[in-house]
Amino acid sequence: MITMKDIVREGHPILNHSAKDVSIPPTEQDIETLKKMIQFIKNSQDEKIAEEYELRAGVGLAAPQIGLSKRMIAVHFEDFNNQLYSDGYFNPKIVSHSVEFTYLSSGEGCLSVDREVAGYVPRYARITVSAINLAGEHVKLRLRGYAAIVFQHEIDHLNGVMFYDRINKQEPFLIPEHAKACD
Ligand SMILES: Cc1nc(NNC(=O)[C@H](CC2CCCC2)CN(O)CO)c(F)c(N2CCN3CCOC[C@@H]3C2)n1
Numbered sequence: 001m002i003t004m005k006d007i008v009r010e011g012h013p014i015l016n017h018s019a020k021d022v023s024i025p026p027t028e029q030d031i032e033t034l035k036k037m038i039q040f041i042k043n044s045q046d047e048k049i050a051e052e053y054e055l056r057a058g059v060g061l062a063a064p065q066i067g068l069s070k071r072m073i074a075v076h077f078e079d080f081n082n083q084l085y086s087d088g089y090f091n092p093k094i095v096s097h098s099v100e101f102t103y104l105s106s107g108e109g110c111l112s113v114d115r116e117v118a119g120y121v122p123r124y125a126r127i128t129v130s131a132i133n134l135a136g137e138h139v140k141l142r143l144r145g146y147a148a149i150v151f152q153h154e155i156d157h158l159n160g161v162m163f164y165d166r167i168n169k170q171e172p173f174l175i176p177e178h179a180k181a182c183d
Pocket residue numbers: 044045046056057058059060061062065077108109110111112149150153154157
């Protein structure tokens with residue numbers, strides 16, 4: 001099982017590089033790895049397991065964070081309409097996005113960053129993502145609000161981008177034009 005010792009921390013070069021596409025169809029090993037990533041996130045949200053294994057809570061994870069420079073992400077969360085997102089994705093790609101931005105009023109954190117970084121992280125309010133899911137299906141996801149934020153945070157990791165790279169250095173709590181909080 002994946003635990004915090006498997007999570008690569010900032011400073012490790014893998015987090016600043018672009019990850020490689022997974023060859024399709026994914027190998028048994030890639031599928032196994034993605035299943036373990038989803039399981040880690042579920043475990044991190046289970047009070048007992050998280051306490052037992054000292055897991056930091058998460059709603060998403062990208063393969064570079066476990067030292068694998070491959071374009072694979074896993075998510076497990078409910079959005080504000082209680083819509084459950086629980087799956088793994090190979091080669092996720094943002095194929096279109098809104099002009100408007102959104103952000104979490106509480107800012108963001110990252111399992112690979114052992115410090116608080118204050119500030120709003122502007123993200124597209126709506127995105128369309130094409131990807132291959134764990135079941136091997138080509139899917140097109142139309143995401144907005146919280147779900148759009150989570151997926152953008154994870155896809156950023158595949159491109160070597162950390163959430164704090166997107167915070168306005170001069171004015172961390174500047175609300176970008178065309179932006180409104182998602183929560
Ligand atoms: C928003 C949030 N971020 C948590 N952590 N950070 C992460 O997930 C990082 C990824 C998220 C940071 C902002 C967008 C994506 C991990 N990242 O670094 C991967 O790249 C949470 F843990 C969390 N929730 C709310 C829902 N709750 C349900 C019950 O269980 C606890 C859980 C806590 N919400």
